[in-house]
Amino acid sequence: MLNWFTKKNTHSDVKGNLDSYLKRSKDYKQVYYENQKTNQRFCFSFLSSLIDESILEDHALPFLLDKPFEKLEDIKKIVSVADVQISNDPSLIEQKLFNGYVLMTMESDKKNFAFIAAQKEIVRSVTQPEVEFSVIGPKEAFVESLMQNVNLIRKRLPIKELIIEEFTVGSLSKTKVVTLHIDGIADPVNVETIKERIKGVQFDAITDSSYIVQMISDNKNTPFPQLLDTERPDRVTAILAEGKIAVLVDGSPHALIAPTTLVEFFSSFEDYFLNWILSSFFRLIRLFAVAFSILITPVYVATLSYHYELIPKDLMSTLITSRREIPLPPILEALFLELTIELLREAGARLPTKVGQTIGIVGGIVIGTASVEAGLTSNVLLIIVALAALASFTTPVYKMGNAIRLLRFPFLLFAELWGLIGIVFCFCILMTHLIRLTSLNRPFLEPLYPPRLADFKDALVRFPFSQQSQRPQILRSPNPVRFTPPEKKKKTDIDE
Amino acid sequence: MKKIIISFFIAALLLCGCVQKEILDDVNLETGVGYDLVKEKIRGTALVPVYQPDKSVDNKTFTASSKLSRDFLNDVQRQSPDPIVTGSLEVVLFGKELSERGILDLIDSFQRDPSVGAGLYLAVVDGESKKIIQGNYGNRGTAIFISNLIRHNMLTKDVPKTNLQLFLSDFYQIGKTSYLPQLKKKGKNQIMISGISLFKYGKVVDTIPGNKMFFFKLLVDNYSEGTTEVKIGKEIAAIQSVQSKNDFKLSRSPRNEVDITLKINAILNEFSGNKVTKKEVGEIEKKFKKDVERECMQMTERFQKQKIDPIGLGHFVKSKTRNFDIKKWWREDYPKLKVNIKADVTITESGVIE
Numbered sequence: 001m002l003n004w005f006t007k008k009n010t011h012s013d014v015k016g017n018l019d020s021y022l023k024r025s026k027d028y029k030q031v032y033y034e035n036q037k038t039n040q041r042f043c044f045s046f047l048s049s050l051i052d053e054s055i056l057e058d059h060a061l062p063f064l065l066d067k068p069f070e071k072l073e074d075i076k077k078i079v080s081v082a083d084v085q086i087s088n089d090p091s092l093i094e095q096k097l098f099n100g101y102v103l104m105t106m107e108s109d110k111k112n113f114a115f116i117a118a119q120k121e122i123v124r125s126v127t128q129p130e131v132e133f134s135v136i137g138p139k140e141a142f143v144e145s146l147m148q149n150v151n152l153i154r155k156r157l158p159i160k161e162l163i164i165e166e167f168t169v170g171s172l173s174k175t176k177v178v179t180l181h182i183d184g185i186a187d188p189v190n191v192e193t194i195k196e197r198i199k200g201v202q203f204d205a206i207t208d209s210s211y212i213v214q215m216i217s218d219n220k221n222t223p224f225p226q227l228l229d230t231e232r233p234d235r236v237t238a239i240l241a242e243g244k245i246a247v248l249v250d251g252s253p254h255a256l257i258a259p260t261t262l263v264e265f266f267s268s269f270e271d272y273f274l275n276w277i278l279s280s281f282f283r284l285i286r287l288f289a290v291a292f293s294i295l296i297t298p299v300y301v302a303t304l305s306y307h308y309e310l311i312p313k314d315l316m317s318t319l320i321t322s323r324r325e326i327p328l329p330p331i332l333e334a335l336f337l338e339l340t341i342e343l344l345r346e347a348g349a350r351l352p353t354k355v356g357q358t359i360g361i362v363g364g365i366v367i368g369t370a371s372v373e374a375g376l377t378s379n380v381l382l383i384i385v386a387l388a389a390l391a392s393f394t395t396p397v398y399k400m401g402n403a404i405r406l407l408r409f410p411f412l413l414f415a416e417l418w419g420l421i422g423i424v425f426c427f428c429i430l431m432t433h434l435i436r437l438t439s440l441n442r443p444f445l446e447p448l449y450p451p452r453l454a455d456f457k458d459a460l461v462r463f464p465f466s467q468q469s470q471r472p473q474i475l476r477s478p479n480p481v482r483f484t485p486p487e488k489k490k491k492t493d494i495d496e
Numbered sequence: 497m498k499k500i501i502i503s504f505f506i507a508a509l510l511l512c513g514c515v516q517k518e519i520l521d522d523v524n525l526e527t528g529v530g531y532d533l534v535k536e537k538i539r540g541t542a543l544v545p546v547y548q549p550d551k552s553v554d555n556k557t558f559t560a561s562s563k564l565s566r567d568f569l570n571d572v573q574r575q576s577p578d579p580i581v582t583g584s585l586e587v588v589l590f591g592k593e594l595s596e597r598g599i600l601d602l603i604d605s606f607q608r609d610p611s612v613g614a615g616l617y618l619a620v621v622d623g624e625s626k627k628i629i630q631g632n633y634g635n636r637g638t639a640i641f642i643s644n645l646i647r648h649n650m651l652t653k654d655v656p657k658t659n660l661q662l663f664l665s666d667f668y669q670i671g672k673t674s675y676l677p678q679l680k681k682k683g684k685n686q687i688m689i690s691g692i693s694l695f696k697y698g699k700v701v702d703t704i705p706g707n708k709m710f711f712f713k714l715l716v717d718n719y720s721e722g723t724t725e726v727k728i729g730k731e732i733a734a735i736q737s738v739q740s741k742n743d744f745k746l747s748r749s750p751r752n753e754v755d756i757t758l759k760i761n762a763i764l765n766e767f768s769g770n771k772v773t774k775k776e777v778g779e780i781e782k783k784f785k786k787d788v789e790r791e792c793m794q795m796t797e798r799f800q801k802q803k804i805d806p807i808g809l810g811h812f813v814k815s816k817t818r819n820f821d822i823k824k825w826w827r828e829d830y831p832k833l834k835v836n837i838k839a840d841v842t843i844t845e846s847g848v849i850e
Contacts, residue, residue: 221497299645304520309583311520312639313527318549323521330519398540417508419515 007079018094022047033061037068041107048117048155050100055081055118061100072112075104083117098174122414123148131398141231146250152233153180157240161185167198170206176250177212180236183373193440194245194258211254216258218438223403226439228257228264235269243477245440259440260449261474263459266290268396271462280461287460289391294407296370296388297334298415300381304330306419320374322378329450333377337385341366343406347353418446448473508643523543527639528676531555532591533601537561538602541626544581545637553637557630570591583611586643588618589625589679592700600667606660614661617646620693630684646677649689654709654722656692667698669821671810675716691847693701693737696804704795711791714740714758715807723765724785733780734766738844744809746816753834754809756796757780758788763845781841788839796835811831 022028023234027049034041042064044056050171063078075086088111097103100119100387106396118471126148129141142149150164161183167250168174177198197216206212209229217226227247236255238245247256266286271279303310311319326333344363348356368386372379388408407430414422437444447455457463469485471477528543539561546554553760558580560571571582592730600719606612619642621628633641649655655677658666666674673696680690692704694713695840704712721737739761744792747753764772764780799805809828815822 218584303518308518308523308525308581309613313584313586313643316525317545317547317551317553317636319549320521321549324549326521326546371602418511419829421515 004394022097033065035068036065038360040069040391043103043105043107044102046096046102047097047100048100050120051102051118052120053118055341056102060116060118061228069257070108071112072104072106072109075114081116081118083115085115086112087115088112092323106433121145125150132230132235132269132396134230134268136269137273138232140233142233142248142253142255144251144253146178146248148250149233149253149255150178150180151238153236153246154379156233156237157182162240166193167195169198169201169203169212169245170189171202171204173205173207175206177206178248180240180246180248182243183241185241185471185477185479186245187243187478190440190475191243192443194247199248202423203344206249207251209249209254211245212247213256218441219436220347222433222437223406224262224434224437224444225265225397225399225403226437226444227256228260228397229399230257230269231255234270238269241482243471243475253328258442259442259474261439261442261459262434262444263448265397266395267458272444276336276462276464280319280463283461286394286396289394290404292406293388294390296384297338297381297408297425298411298426300384301330301334301412301418302415302419302423317378319378322380325375326378331412334379334385334412336371337377338412340371341385403455423487461491503754512813516744518579518581518583522578524576524578525584526580527584527637528587528589528629528642529585530589530621530625530629531594531599532592532624533597533730536560537563537567539626540572541629542569542572543629543639544576545578545639552635553640555630555632555638557626559608559626559682564577579638581611584614585616586639587629587646588616589642590618591621591625592623595620595693595700598697603660603664603698606662613661614659615799616660617643618658618660618663618676619646619677620676622678628679628681628687631681631683631687635685642679645687645689649677651758652721653753654706654713655689656709656713657680666808667695667804669808669811670813671805671812671825672808673697673806675806693751694799694806696802698822701804702798702802708791709794710737710793711788712806714760714788715742715756715792715795718742724787726780726787728779728783731767732771733784734774735762735780735784735843736765737762744812746813746821751817751831752814752832753836754812754835755838756792756807756823758792758837758839760784760839760841760845762841764843767846779845781843785839785841788841789837792837793835795839800831800833800835803830805830809835 022045027047027048029048030043032041032043046056056177059080063080064075067078069078069326070088074088085101092115093103096115100117102117102118103116104114104149123145124143126140126143128139131335132141140152140255142152146240156164159182163181163183165179167177167179169177178189179194179198194216198212199280200300201212203211203213203215212225213225213229214220233255235256238422240259242248244260245258267283268286269282276284304323323330328336330446340363344360347359347363351359365385368382371377372382392401392404395404411423411426414426416422418425434445435443435449444448445457446452454470455472455474457468458472466485469482471480471482475481524544526542527545530541530543532539532541537558542558544556546556548554558572559574560568560575562568562571569582572807585606588602592603598669601620606616626640627639631638643760646655649815655829658674658676661669663676665672666672673694675692677689678691678693679687682688689706690815691706692709693700694702694704710724712738718741719739721738723734726733726735737760739759741759743757743759745755745757747755762784765779767776767780769776796809797808805811810822810825813825813829813833814822
């Protein structure tokens with residue numbers, strides 16, 4: 001019923017078109033009011049699902065009905081909402097309506113209209129991190145609201161240099177994506193690269209940051225993630241201070257971090273809360289676990305199929321007696337168990353939590369022991385596969401853990417084909433692939449290759465904070481000095 | 497990418513036949529072998545462990561006679577249900593008669609087999625090796641029993657270290673001859689190391705008895721943890737050497753005199769007398785020094801007479817002499833070489849109670 005409004009408008013086509021569309025949706029509302037003093041008639045149009053009606057009722061309507069006003073300009077003075085915009089450009093209407101503004105029009109002034117901000121904020125409260133849980137340290141995790149997430153970072157970095165730039169991607173979803181960096185610390189080249197990449201995203205609906213990861217990664221044909229994702233605002237704060245760039249996507253509780261390196265995927269943020277000796281030890285254990293988890297089953301298959309000479313004589317009887325009744329060759333036996341473990345993991349992940357637990361127990365205990373008793377697999381291999389699965393869970397980043405899961409299978413295949421030489425061959429392929437990978441055009445394998453001695457201070461092991469006075473070299477920060485270390489005092493003896 | 501995939505498939509197709517699969521439970525692992533000379537033919541006895549479900553090991557032996565040791569393996573293959581593989585060979589035993597005829601041809605086949613490790617133990621048997629191979633010694637298998645027996649005696653007791661690698665190295669070394677431990681059957685299911693067999697060109701020419709092995713090890717090995725007895729009057733003291741070091745010195749000119757200094761740190765294990773005072777310790781040291789010097793002296797003289805050189809004096813002199821003539825050395829110089837032995841004994845401990 002915008003007849004009296006649309007009839008004489010120059011842009012009547014745009015509006016009529018929009019109006020006819022919106023009327024088909026149930027949540028589109030138009031309400032007419034009359035001012036008590038001046039009898040001025042005015043109309044509110046809005047999408048009720050996007051706006052908070054209490055804002056209208058408490059902060060706009062009482063004033064508009066009781067206080068006299070003649071022109072649209074006047075309402076800015078009488079309404080107690082801060083964000084009121086006056087415009088005469090009808091092309092803005094669609095965007096504003098869908099961003100939770102209320103469109104106000106007056107019968108007397110058909111050219112201009114006002115937008116009153118009344119967005120409804122449905123925000124999940126900030127909860128504990130679930131994927132990257134840590135026993136010590138902050139317990140806040142990102143939520144789905146972009147502004148809430150920015151708030152979590154902004155309040156940790158109260159400086160003007162923290163630049164937050166917004167982009168809109170997705171032709172249908174119009175998802176807001178923001179990049180965060182600290183001006184003067186982040187390399188401007190990196191900032192430009194990531195902005196260009198985000199601008200270049202061509203897709204209709206972006207619903208999560210994982211979409212963005214896949215679209216802005218350097219190499220798409222790889223199982224390895226090239227951007228680190230995290231749900232911890234404290235981690236994002238720390239990497240911003242290092243000179244990296246963070247990307248937040250509206251509707252996604254995971255921030256992206258770029259550029260990143262392979263070793264970063266094996267460092268948990270809890271490493272920074274623990275003493276450097278402990279965290280270095282845990283990092284080494286994690287790296288060992290990765291190597292163990294990828295290689296142990298292939299080595300078992302290779303040794304048993306080709307290299308019986310390598311088996312220590314004391315282990316020989318254990319291996320032979322456990323394999324005595326098994327009809328399958330080592331490769332089929334190993335594939336059978338590995339696939340069982342993968343099935344259990346997949347079933348456990350897809351089912352609701354409570355059912356999932358039962359599956360884990362049923363699978364672990366029943367299938368394992370039953371297949372050993374039935375003589376399908378040897379109990380030595382069962383232990384090996386179970387340990388490998390356990391070791392693969394120590395990877396702190398979930399996406400990297402998935403990549404590790406996959407790697408075992410090509411290794412198994414090569415072990416079956418050519419024994420230990422096959423494993424070495426497969427390892428060479430893997431290393432070649434890793435060396436070629438880049439993250440935001442920076443080498444993914446740094447500091448291992450290219451070797452950067454200074455960056456080893458926070459790679460395989462973590463040195464104490466007092467020694468990390470420089471930002472990582474890979475980031476080429478314009479301001480590489482984190483702090484100037486105090487001059488070393490001459491040590492005084494205990495009895496001086 | 498396409499190229500990689502295609503080349504991978506081609507490689508997989510073409511190369512998977514290049515390596516022979518030997519799945520652990522589908523082969524018979526030959527862990528020990530014994531060779532004897534029977535009626536001018538070499539009789540080999542291969543030992544294959546059969547692992548029982550209760551983790552104990554049954555020993556199965558295959559016997560065949562032939563002229564060459566590889567031929568013997570072919571004969572044995574015809575008796576075995578699964579292929580016999582040599583990769584986990586632990587010990588090789590040679591019968592006395594055979595070892596006096598020469599064992600080099602047999603060792604040659606082990607040296608050429610890439611799956612046989614260099615740490616393989618070789619030993620000479622006083623008697624027939626088949627009897628030892630067929631014995632039953634504990635439930636871990638005969639081969640493991642024998643190899644553990646030899647190893648532990650090499651590491652901590654009087655037997656000098658030898659294995660396939662060291663045997664061949666001694667053999668090919670100019671101015672050195674090789675030696676191997678000697679086993680002897682003792683009772684039905686018991687064996688012991690009875691001495692050291694000394695080789696000359698792959699043939700046993702002499703044997704050092706078990707009670708002299710301690711002195712032999714002092715001369716040829718750098719570290720000995722063996723025990724020996726020292727008699728002082730009526731009393732007997734048991735001495736354990738904890739550390740020993742031998743050092744050779746060649747006289748200036750004429751270069752025909754070698755000084756061997758044996759530095760021994762020993763502890764007093766047992767003494768049949770009443771009390772061990774400083775005086776007694778001094779006496780024991782003196783007596784022990786005399787014993788070592790005498791025994792070692794006798795041994796080197798015996799080597800010179802036999803024209804064998806397990807200590808490697810020839811090699812030592814060669815490394816110090818220009819224009820060394822090995823033929824002349826064996827013919828003239830070695831028998832005339834003057835060997836001086838000087839033992840330097842320190843008893844470091846004589847027990848807790850003083």
